[in-house]
Amino acid sequence: MSEKIYAFLLRLYPAAFREAYSYDALQLIRDRAHYERGFMAKLRLWLDLLTDVANSIHRGFDAPQVELAGDIPSFHLLDTGSPRRGAVLLGTLLSVATLSVIPLSVGPSSTRHFSRAAFQIAGQPDMSPRNPQVAPAASDTHGGAVDRTERQRVVHTAAEYLRRYYIDPAVSQKVADALFAHQKRGDYESVKDGAAFADLLTKHIREASGDPHLDLVYSQRPLPSGPPPRSITNSAAYTKAMQQENCTFETVSTLRHNIGYLKLNAFADVSACQSTATAAMATLNNADALVIDLRDNRGGFGSMVSFLASYLFDHPEYLFSPRENPTRESWTRSPVPGSKFPGKPVYVLTSGKTASAAEAFTYNLKMLKRATLVGETTRGAAHAAIFHPIDEHFGMGILETKAVNPYADKDWEGTGIEPDIKVPVSDALETAVKHAEARLGKK
């Protein structure tokens, strides 16, 4: 019975489909009718068939398939062919007719009401900093310009974030007062460019707080909302990418007079690169001195900083990190079984590009008097702050913990780390090797 009705309905399908598949289509119905017994199954079969017919006959086979993704239907076109001209014309006419009817049926009083609502939205933005994550951003396609509304929102939210997250409430208040004073004086009125506005706010925030870790950044591309993922290193893609680059262990070699040379361009996460790091250190293990080249190293993960530093000591040493209060992980896991590095001369090559985790490595070895630094002053980017998005284009870095620095009041943020032997970047390797040779008595 169902089959006969469906055979009739098949005539509605495009001829090409009928020719190729009517046999298979009927067979499919027979199969379903045979295997799916019971009233509900029959009902479902018919529901499916009618949906399919409606989908298929519409515009030949340009038929969109409808599927529900959650509660929202999404459409997939099976064909790229465009609809007939007549259909487009009819569609246009119908749309125009429908749209002209709406204002008439709604009436003049409601129209006024609508426009007033629209005005309110435009004129009084929700500046409640309570829920800044959902604050409306100017737009996705940010041309780099900011309007007054967005500037006010950024200032309000920055003040609120400081109050909520910054370690010192008195300083938060001082910074907020300063920002609002600047805003009141109209200091921000003329700043139309997003990046310039962020720079100016950063300047004012640092002036008022005296804390170089605080910053406000602008991104022309929309920022992800919510905090960044805790760790990207769970991802197989990260591990794969790192392994393809040998975990940025660019050079592992032995120079003249048995001086080991390690050029490391990033501190990759140990979870992805432990075996590579272990192999590199094993290769260098018999060297009489070690040169670690961080001139192109812009940072990475604290786990690798600690992992590599562990080889250089014969007992656990505390590694200061401006990012966090001491944890068990703050001590090196020295001694590393089999490591012959403890007691041997170590040189670290630095440049103005050496930053973040690479600076943490350099700073601690310098303070522990475990390495001689050769090259130029490092970048001065502790990157200790936690990032908080303000809207789609502005975000703020706030230091949420104040780790006690055992060596000085301040870390290297903004100032960088001074080398022990100051030479141009290009001469650093040769200088370090000569020093090592002299120290080893092999000159």
Add this chain to the structure above:
Amino acid sequence: MPKQKLSPLPAAAFQILLSLADEDLHGYGIMRNVAEQTAGRMRLGPGTLYSSLQALVEAALIEEVDTPEPEPGQERRRYYHLTAAGRKLARSEAERLADLLRVARTKKILRGDYV
């Protein structure tokens, strides 16, 4: 039908490729598999099923395979087989969806471990 209609890969076509990953199947078998792997959310009607199969065959993502003579009393059926290109496309589509999922988790729309 031209190839580009499979780009982006329609959900039905992707489900069909997945259903053929383990074994060659005929039309009804594919429909059953797709219904199973989507927990009943996607039931392909004959129109959608066969036009998708046609597009996939033309794009050489699947191929019709010879089947032995049907046993007496059984009807002849067309069986379909996933080609190497089809398997590759299904994998890249799955990777694309995995990336999407990762973004959704980053944005706190979904929670849980990374895939």
